Amino acid sequence: xxxFILALFLILILVxxxxxxxxxxxxxxxxxxxGLAIMLLAAKIGGEIAERKFKQPGVLGELLAGVVxxxxxxxxxxxxxxxxxxIMPISPEIDLIGQIGVxxxxxxxxxxxxxxxxxxxxxxxxxxxxxxxIVPFLLGYFAILIFYTPPExxxxxxxxxxxxxxxxxxxxxxxxxxxxxxxxxxxxxxxTILAAAVIDDILGIIVLxxxxxxxxxxxxxxxxxxxxxxxxxxxxxxxxTDIIWIVLKAAVFWGLILYLGLKYSEKxxxxxxxxxxxxxxxxxxxxxxxxxxxxxAYIGLALIIGAYAAGLALxxxxxxxxxxxxxxxxxxxxxxxxxxxxxxxxxxxxxxxxAGLGVLILxxxxxxxxxxxxxxxxxxxxxxxxxxxxxxxxxPRGEVGLIVAYIGLSSGIIQQPIYVIAVxxxxxxxxxxxxxxxxxxxxxPEKGWKEKTV
Amino acid sequence: xxxFILALFLILILVxxxxxxxxxxxxxxxxxxxGLAIMLLAAKIGGEIAERKFKQPGVLGELLAGVVxxxxxxxxxxxxxxxxxxIMPISPEIDLIGQIGVxxxxxxxxxxxxxxxxxxxxxxxxxxxxxxxIVPFLLGYFAILIFYTPPExxxxxxxxxxxxxxxxxxxxxxxxxxxxxxxxxxxxxxxTILAAAVIDDILGIIVLxxxxxxxxxxxxxxxxxxxxxxxxxxxxxxxxTDIIWIVLKAAVFWGLILYLGLKYSEKxxxxxxxxxxxxxxxxxxxxxxxxxxxxxAYIGLALIIGAYAAGLALxxxxxxxxxxxxxxxxxxxxxxxxxxxxxxxxxxxxxxxxAGLGVLILxxxxxxxxxxxxxxxxxxxxxxxxxxxxxxxxxPRGEVGLIVAYIGLSSGIIQQPIYVIAVxxxxxxxxxxxxxxxxxxxxxPEKGWKEKTV
Numbered sequence: 001x002x003x004f005i006l007a008l009f010l011i012l013i014l015v016x017x018x019x020x021x022x023x024x025x026x027x028x029x030x031x032x033x034x035g036l037a038i039m040l041l042a043a044k045i046g047g048e049i050a051e052r053k054f055k056q057p058g059v060l061g062e063l064l065a066g067v068v069x070x071x072x073x074x075x076x077x078x079x080x081x082x083x084x085x086x087i088m089p090i091s092p093e094i095d096l097i098g099q100i101g102v103x104x105x106x107x108x109x110x111x112x113x114x115x116x117x118x119x120x121x122x123x124x125x126x127x128x129x130x131x132x133x134i135v136p137f138l139l140g141y142f143a144i145l146i147f148y149t150p151p152e153x154x155x156x157x158x159x160x161x162x163x164x165x166x167x168x169x170x171x172x173x174x175x176x177x178x179x180x181x182x183x184x185x186x187x188x189x190x191x192t193i194l195a196a197a198v199i200d201d202i203l204g205i206i207v208l209x210x211x212x213x214x215x216x217x218x219x220x221x222x223x224x225x226x227x228x229x230x231x232x233x234x235x236x237x238x239x240x241t242d243i244i245w246i247v248l249k250a251a252v253f254w255g256l257i258l259y260l261g262l263k264y265s266e267k268x269x270x271x272x273x274x275x276x277x278x279x280x281x282x283x284x285x286x287x288x289x290x291x292x293x294x295x296x297a298y299i300g301l302a303l304i305i306g307a308y309a310a311g312l313a314l315x316x317x318x319x320x321x322x323x324x325x326x327x328x329x330x331x332x333x334x335x336x337x338x339x340x341x342x343x344x345x346x347x348x349x350x351x352x353x354x355a356g357l358g359v360l361i362l363x364x365x366x367x368x369x370x371x372x373x374x375x376x377x378x379x380x381x382x383x384x385x386x387x388x389x390x391x392x393x394x395x396p397r398g399e400v401g402l403i404v405a406y407i408g409l410s411s412g413i414i415q416q417p418i419y420v421i422a423v424x425x426x427x428x429x430x431x432x433x434x435x436x437x438x439x440x441x442x443x444x445p446e447k448g449w450k451e452k453t454v
Numbered sequence: 455x456x457x458f459i460l461a462l463f464l465i466l467i468l469v470x471x472x473x474x475x476x477x478x479x480x481x482x483x484x485x486x487x488x489g490l491a492i493m494l495l496a497a498k499i500g501g502e503i504a505e506r507k508f509k510q511p512g513v514l515g516e517l518l519a520g521v522v523x524x525x526x527x528x529x530x531x532x533x534x535x536x537x538x539x540x541i542m543p544i545s546p547e548i549d550l551i552g553q554i555g556v557x558x559x560x561x562x563x564x565x566x567x568x569x570x571x572x573x574x575x576x577x578x579x580x581x582x583x584x585x586x587x588i589v590p591f592l593l594g595y596f597a598i599l600i601f602y603t604p605p606e607x608x609x610x611x612x613x614x615x616x617x618x619x620x621x622x623x624x625x626x627x628x629x630x631x632x633x634x635x636x637x638x639x640x641x642x643x644x645x646t647i648l649a650a651a652v653i654d655d656i657l658g659i660i661v662l663x664x665x666x667x668x669x670x671x672x673x674x675x676x677x678x679x680x681x682x683x684x685x686x687x688x689x690x691x692x693x694x695t696d697i698i699w700i701v702l703k704a705a706v707f708w709g710l711i712l713y714l715g716l717k718y719s720e721k722x723x724x725x726x727x728x729x730x731x732x733x734x735x736x737x738x739x740x741x742x743x744x745x746x747x748x749x750x751a752y753i754g755l756a757l758i759i760g761a762y763a764a765g766l767a768l769x770x771x772x773x774x775x776x777x778x779x780x781x782x783x784x785x786x787x788x789x790x791x792x793x794x795x796x797x798x799x800x801x802x803x804x805x806x807x808x809a810g811l812g813v814l815i816l817x818x819x820x821x822x823x824x825x826x827x828x829x830x831x832x833x834x835x836x837x838x839x840x841x842x843x844x845x846x847x848x849x850p851r852g853e854v855g856l857i858v859a860y861i862g863l864s865s866g867i868i869q870q871p872i873y874v875i876a877v878x879x880x881x882x883x884x885x886x887x888x889x890x891x892x893x894x895x896x897x898x899p900e901k902g903w904k905e906k907t908v
Contacts, residue, residue, distance in 0.1 A: 027546045029553050030751035036554075037744035044734045044741070051731050058731050092481045093550055099483050100490075277505050277512050279786030280498045286787065287498070290491035297484035329783045332733030333740065 031079065032093050036337060038078050039094070039344075042069050043336035057181040057434040059174065062336050064431070066343015080344065090341050098341040101334035102173055103307040107289040108327050109176040109194065110311015111320060114186040115262065118195060118312065121188065124380040125195030131376035132196065132394045133203045136167035136368025143364055147357060148418075159418060161211045162408040166422045167365050169204025171398025171430060172197035172304065173338070178434045179393070182441055188449035189386055189441075193393035196373065198308055200394070208404050215413065249299050254309055257292060261313020269318040282326035285314060342398065346427045347420065358421045365425050366432075369394040386448020389440045396430045485533065486547050490791060492532050493548070493798075496523050497790035513631045514888045516790050517881070520797015534798065544795050552795040555788035556627055557761040561743040562781050563630040563648065564765015565774060568640040569716065572649060572766065575642065578834040579649030585830035586650065586848045587657045590621035590822030597818055601811060602872075613872060615665045616862040620876045621819050623658025625852025625884065626651035626758070627792070632888045633847070636895055642903035643840055643895075647847035650827065652762055654848070662858050669867065703753050708763055711746060715767020723772040736780035739768060796852065800881045801874065812875045819879050820886075823848045840902020843894045850884040 042065035050061025069075055071082045071090075083091065090098075144160035175193055179185045185194070261268065268288075275284050289310040296306025314323065374391025382390060405422035408414035496519035504515025523529055525536045525544075537545065544552075598614035629647055633639045639648070715722065722742075729738050743764040750760025768777065828845025836844060859876035862868035 027550055029550060030748050030757060032550060033554070033557065033744045033751075033757065034748040037741045037748065040737050040744075041741045044729055044731070044737050047731045047734065048729055093547065096481055096483055096486060096547055097551075100487070103487065275498055275502055277498070277501045279783060280501065282783060283494050283498050283786055283790065287491045287495045290487045290494075294484050294488040294491065297487075303484060303487065326783045326786075329733060329736060329780045330787050332737055332780075333784050336737065 027093055032091070034079065035091070035094055036097065038069065038080075039066075039337055039340040040333075042066070043340045046340075047336070057178045057438060059177045059181065059339055060431065060434045062339040063343040063427070066340040067346045067427075068343075069340070070344040070346055072347040075344070090344050094337065094341060097334065098338035099303070101331075101336075101338040103289065103293050103303055104286075104327065104331055105173055105176060105335050105338070106304045106307040107286070107293075107311040108324065108331055109172075109180070109185070110308045110313075111285075111315050111323055111327070112180070112185055113191070113194065113312055113315050115312060115315050117186055117188070117191045121191045121195060124377070124382075125192050126199055127380055128192060128373045128376045128390060128394070129196040129199035129203055131372035132170060132200055132369050133168045133207065133372070135372030136365060137164040137207060139364040139368045140164040140167040140361065143360055144418075147360060155413075158215050158413045159408075161214065162404065162414050163361065163418060163422075165204070165207050165211045165404045166401045166408075166425070167361075167368055167397065168200070168207050169397060169401055169404075170197040170200045170369065170394045171396045171401070171426070172201065172308070173398060174396040174430050174433060175393045175437070177335070177339070178437050181434075182438060184441060188382070188447070189389040189393065192377065192382075192390050194308075196390070196394060198305060201305055204401075204404070250305075253296065253299060253306075257306075257309040257313050261310075262316055265314075265316035266318075268314065272317065272319055279326070281319060282323060285319070285323050286327075286330075288314065342427070342430065345402070345423060347423070357417070358424055361421050362425050362428055365397065365429055366395055381450055382448050383445075383450050385440065385444030386450075388444075389437065389448050392433065392436045392440050395436070396433045397426045398430060401426050481547055486545070488533065489545070489548055490551065492523065492534075493520075493791055493794040494787075496520070497794045500794075501790070512635060513628060513793055514885065516793040517797040517885060520794040521800045521881075522797075523794070524798040524800055526801040526803055529798070544798050548791070548795060551788065552792035553757070555785075555790075555792040556758055557743065557747050558740075558781065558785055559627055559630060559789050559792070560758045560761040561740070561747075561765040562778065562785055563626075563634070563639070564762045564767075565739075565769050565777055565781070566634070566639055567645070567648065567766055567769050569766060569769050571640055571642070571645045575645045575649060578831070578836075579646050580653055581834055582646060582827045582830050582844060582848070583650040583653035583657055585826035586624060586654055586823050587622045587661065587826070589826030590819060591618040591661060593818040593822045594618040594621040594815065597814055598872075601814060609867075612669050612867045613862075615668065616858065616868050617815065617872060617876075619658070619661050619665045620855045620858045620862075620879070621815075621822060621851065622654070622661050623851060623855050623858075624651040624654045624823065624848045625850045625855070625880070626655065626762070627852060628850040628884050628887060629847045629891070631789070631793070632891050635888075636892060638895060642836070642901070643843040643847065646831065646836075646844050648762075650844070650848060652759060655759055658855070658858070704759075707750065707753060707760075711760075711763040711767050715764075716770055719768075719770035720772075722768065726771065726773055733780070735773060736777060739773070739777050740781075740784075742768065796881070796884065799877060801877070811871070812878055815875050816879050816882055819851065819883055820849055835904055836902050837899070837904050839894065839898030840904075842898075843891065843902050846887065846890045846894050849890070850887045851880045852884060855880050 043062040046061030046063075046065030046068075047058035048061070050064075051058045067073065069078055069080060071080045075081065080090070141160045141164035144163045145156065148156060148159065150156045150159055172194060175197060176185070179187075179190045179193070184190045272281050272284055275281050289307055292310035292313070293303045293306035296309065297303045314320070317323070370391040373394040374387045377390040378384065378387035401422060405414070405419050409419045497516040500515030500517075500519030500522075501512035502515070504518070505512050521527065523532055523534060525534045529535065534544070595614045595618035598617045599610065602610060602613065604610045604613055626648060629651060630639070633641075633644045633647070638644045726735050726738055729735050743761055746764035746767070747757045747760035750763070751757045768774070771777070824845040826845075827848040828841045831844040832838065832841035855876060859868070859873050863873045
C-alpha cells in the first residue's frame, strides 16, 4: 500500500503545485473537489494508522492528519494556503461542507440516543454542565488576572472575561464521535456527557452574552461589531444582554421539539412511510433535521443544538434502525471533512512561541472540566470510574470556544497570543480526549453508575 | 400527509419571510442548510407525485419542483431570490453542492456500467455521438441565419455559430438517472446512450473551441474574457484553438484511465481492502473518483467526464456491489439537489415572451438529436425500437449547453432572447425526455439490438 499512497501524494503535489495559483472566480469547483479528495484521503490514512497501529479512535488520526496537511505545515505543497485576511485557513466552501457534516453527526447522534435514558439523566446532566461551566470560567478568569501581562491598551479585565468564556463550552462533536467509536453512546456516562455537552453549549452562549453585556455596559458600546458568519450561526444580530430570554428560548425550543417528537413519534413514522421512492425516507428525515437546525440558529442557538434535538425527536420512530443505516454512509463521507478541517486550523509554528501561559491555560482547561464535571457527577450518582469518564468526556473544546476567541480577536478585546492559546487549547483538549476517554472506559467496572442512588 | 406538508410550507414561509433579508457575511451557513432542506423537501414531494400519481421517473418531479420553487416563481416566498449581477439564480454554495452531486451521479453510473458491454458498443457510440453533434449544429446554425433578426450590432453569423454549439452536447446526467430509474443502464441502448453522451460532451467542448476560434480569428480577439467559474470547469484559461490537442488529450485521458483501471482492477481492489475502518473503503473510492474528476478538469475536460471514467475504472473491482450500496445514500442526499437546482434556473416569465423562435429552436433541438443519433444507430446495428430509444435518450441538453450560452451572453456575442431560448431548450428537452424515453422502452421488443449484425 505504501507505494500507492506515496505515488498518489506525489501526483497530488505535482498537480496542485502547478495549478493552485491559477484559481479564478468566486468558487473554483474543481479545486474544491481536489481539496475534499486530499482531506478525505488524509483522514482515512490517519484513521487507519490510529485505529490499527495505535489502537486509538479513528478521529484522533483524522485530526492529526489535518494538522499535517494544514496550511501551516505541508498544506502549501497540497494546495492549502493561508488565505490573506481570513482567520480560518481553510476555504469557506470546505468549511460549509464540514459544517453540514457536523450537523449530520449530531443528528445521527440524536437518532441513536436512547431517549428514556436521556430523560433519566437530564437532571444530572444539567448539574454536570453547570459545574463544567463555572469551574473552568473562574480558573481562566483568575489565571489571566494573576499571570498575564497585557500589551498596552488591552484591558486585562476584559481579556480575563473572554478567556473564561473561551474555556466554558465542551465540544460535543468529538466526544460523540469517540463514544460512537467505542460503542458507549447509550451508557450512563455517554448519555450524561452528550446531554451535558449540549446544555453546556447553551450555557457557553449565555456566558458569552453576559461577558459582552458586562463589557458593553462598561465601555458604553451597546453591541460589538460582528460581521462574521460563524457568529451568525450562534447568535442573531439582535442579541441583547437579555440572558433570561436566551435561557427561556433554549428551554422552550428543546422542550417543544422533544415533546412533539416523542408524543407524535407514530405520526412522524407514518408521515415518513408516505415517502416510498428509493431513499426518500432518509432524505425527508434529513429535511426535518435541517429545518430544526435552522430554527435553532434562527432563534439564536447553535445549528448543532437543533440537529441533536431533531435526532432525539426521531429516535423513537419506527424507522430508527433504517435511518441509522442509511445515514451512516453520508456520515462517513462528510464527517471526516469536519475533523480534518479542525486539525487544519492548528498553526504549529505560532504554538511553539507561547509556551508558559499556553500550558497553564491548557492545564486549567483540562482540570476545570475534569473537576467541575467529575465532582458534580460523583455527587449525582456516579461512582469514581463513572465520574472520571464524565469528567474526561467533557474536556474537549471546539466550535463555540473558537468562535468566542474569534469574536474577542475581531472586536479588538483580545490579541494574538490569547487567540493562539485558545486555538491550541481547543486542539489539544480535542486531541487528548479520545485516548484518555478510551482508557477511562477500559478501567474499572463497566457500569459507572451507582444504580441504588437513583 | 397533506396537512403536514402545508404546515411545513407555512412555517417555512413565515420563517424565511422574516429572516431572508438579514443575511450578512460571505457564507450564511444556516440559510444554506435551510435552502437545502427546502430543495430536498420539494424534490421528494415532486418525486413522489411523479412516480406514484403519474408513473413517471422521479427526476421529472424533481425538476418541476425546482421550477415551482425557483426565484422566478414561488422562490421569493421561500428565501430564494434572484441574485443581482449573477446569471445563476441560485447561490454559488448550493450550486457547489449540486455539482458534487453530479460528480457522484456520474461516478456511480460508471461503477454500475457493465464494462464489457461498454467496450463492445464504444464504436457505435462514437458514430452516434458524431451524428448527434453534426445534425443539431447545422439545424441550429441555419435556423438562426434564416429566421432570426438580430438587434443592432449583433453579428448574426456569430449568433448562429453559438446557437449551433448550444445544441450539440447531450446532458448525460438526466438520461443516466432515467435509465437507472428504469433499470436499463446496462441494456444495449443504455450503454450506447451513456457512452455517446460522454463522447458528445467532449465533442461539444471541441465545437465550442472551434466556434471561439473562428470568431476570434475573424474579430482579432485571441481569447474571450472568461472570469466565470463555470467556465473554469470546462476549459482551462489557456485553451487555444488547437482542437487536435483537445481531442488527443481526451482520448489519451480516457484510454489511460480505463486501461489502468481494468488492467489493475485486482490491484485496486487489494488497495481498497487495506482500508478496514468503518466506511473507509467507500470514502477511498470517492477519493479516487474526485481525483480523477479533478484531473479531467485540469487537462481541460469536464469534471463529470472524469467522474464517469473513474467509475468505469472501478466497475471491474471486486467491491463493485459494496460500493454501489454504500454510495447510494450519498447519491440520494446530493443528486436531488442538482436536479432541483436545474429546475430553479427556469425563468418562466421570460419564457412566455419569446414564443416563435423559441419553439422552432426547441423542435430543431429535439429533431436534431433524434435524427442524428437515431439514424446512425439504426445503421449501426440497432432495430427500429432500439434506434428510437437511443435517439430519444440523447435529446436532453444541460450543463454544457447552458455554459456555452452563458459564455455567449457574457462575451456579448448573443443577447437575452437567444440566452433565454437556450435555457428553455435545455429545460424542455430535459423535461420531455424521461416520459418519452420511458414510453420508447415500453414499446417494441425488449431487445433493441439486431444481434446478428455485430
